[in-house]
Amino acid sequence: MKRAKRPLELSFRLAWYILNKKLRGQKRFPLVTMLEPLEMCNLACIGCGRIREYKPVLDKMMTVEVALNAVKESGAPIVSIAGGEPTIHPRIDEIINSLIKQKYFVYCCTNGLLLERLLKKIKPSKYLCWVVHVDGMEEKHDESVDRKGVFTKAINAITVALDQGYRVCTNSTVFRGSDVEDLWEMFRYVSDIGVEGSMISPGYEFEAAPDQEMFLTRGESHSLFQKLLDPAKTEGMKFYNNPLYLNFLQGKRDYQCTAWSNPTYTTMGWRKPCYPLADEHVQQVDELYDDKLWEKYGVGKDPRCANCMMHCGFESATIFQAVSSPKDWATLIKSGAAGKSGITAA
Numbered sequence: 001m002k003r004a005k006r007p008l009e010l011s012f013r014l015a016w017y018i019l020n021k022k023l024r025g026q027k028r029f030p031l032v033t034m035l036e037p038l039e040m041c042n043l044a045c046i047g048c049g050r051i052r053e054y055k056p057v058l059d060k061m062m063t064v065e066v067a068l069n070a071v072k073e074s075g076a077p078i079v080s081i082a083g084g085e086p087t088i089h090p091r092i093d094e095i096i097n098s099l100i101k102q103k104y105f106v107y108c109c110t111n112g113l114l115l116e117r118l119l120k121k122i123k124p125s126k127y128l129c130w131v132v133h134v135d136g137m138e139e140k141h142d143e144s145v146d147r148k149g150v151f152t153k154a155i156n157a158i159t160v161a162l163d164q165g166y167r168v169c170t171n172s173t174v175f176r177g178s179d180v181e182d183l184w185e186m187f188r189y190v191s192d193i194g195v196e197g198s199m200i201s202p203g204y205e206f207e208a209a210p211d212q213e214m215f216l217t218r219g220e221s222h223s224l225f226q227k228l229l230d231p232a233k234t235e236g237m238k239f240y241n242n243p244l245y246l247n248f249l250q251g252k253r254d255y256q257c258t259a260w261s262n263p264t265y266t267t268m269g270w271r272k273p274c275y276p277l278a279d280e281h282v283q284q285v286d287e288l289y290d291d292k293l294w295e296k297y298g299v300g301k302d303p304r305c306a307n308c309m310m311h312c313g314f315e316s317a318t319i320f321q322a323v324s325s326p327k328d329w330a331t332l333i334k335s336g337a338a339g340k341s342g343i344t345a346a
């Protein structure tokens with residue numbers, strides 16, 4: 001069966017957007033709005049910081065109007081919807097349908113448990129991609145989400161969505177105990193089913209997560225991703241992240257974090273400074289672009305940044321640096337034409 005593909009329009013719109021901002025002399029601007037319309041979830045994954053950090057406000061739901069205003073305020077062409085589990089939000093279909101109508105590229109991150117129910121309310125569109133959380137094959141994934149049967153349900157939801165013509169990716173977080181062979185098997189399996197690509201990122205050491213031993217140090221991430229992305233083993237697998245970021249994960253390239261490009265809006269406001277850290281919540285997105293703020297955060301500045309390699313901070317960095325390197329820019333354009341995003345959802 002012919003599967004929906006990532007539209008070329010995304011690469012062109014993103015390139016045009018970045019060039020426009022640069023020509024206007026803007027130093028810091030958003031590429032992806034991370035929208036978290038609620039923090040409640042129907043799972044309690046062992047590596048999840050959100051459901052623990054926002055425990056006092058788990059019942060809070062963003063209104064449709066507030067969600068759409070946050071996306072407009074940020075102005076980024078891509079919107080990544082996460083949380084919590086977005087499919088629990090009673091008006092998520094209105095939020096997504098409105099964003100599609102306005103031609104934002106929407107990536108909705110979900111554990112897949114309630115996805116089929118939502119498919120009845122949102123039509124397939126080139127502007128929408130479901131991003132389903134899968135951390136391994138059945139045993140490993142169910143262990144990661146701490147509930148049996150979730151892998152089967154997630155794969156079923158992926159298959160149904162693909163058969164109905166939706167774009168679908170998977171999203172995997174890699175931890176210290178991750179089983180590389182199991183991950184290869186899963187990446188191959190979802191590629192064979194027909195997903196657009198697999199997004200990968202090391203987990204962030206959220207202080208609120210119960211097991212701090214599971215998070216990788218920077219050096220450990222380099223070794224694990226060198227093994228995981230070995231070209232001899234990954235034939236037939238489709239990774240969605242851009243090749244420059246995949247090289248960064250393997251320690252072959254170095255970047256400073258540009259997390260201001262992924263402003264994150266929650267039921268409490270914009271996380272300041274970034275998606276993993278919320279030393280404050282603020283009501284104006286512009287506060288996240290302040291030069292002074294970024295003198296304090298990033299690798300070598302704040303100890304909590306030392307092991308962070310998340311795509312919200314570093315995949316955008318590969319893109320910003322590529323703007324001044326024709327060779328890297330060509331690599332991104334080529335990978336975009338091959339169906340990789342250049343930017344991935346969290």
Ligand code: SF4
Nearest residue numbers: 041043045048084111
């Ligand atoms: S599915 Fe996502 S939001 Fe829910 S507990 Fe797991 S990681 Fe957290």
Ligand code: SF4
Nearest residue numbers: 257259274305308313
């Ligand atoms: S390096 Fe620090 S500032 Fe950047 S995304 Fe990671 S935790 Fe946030």
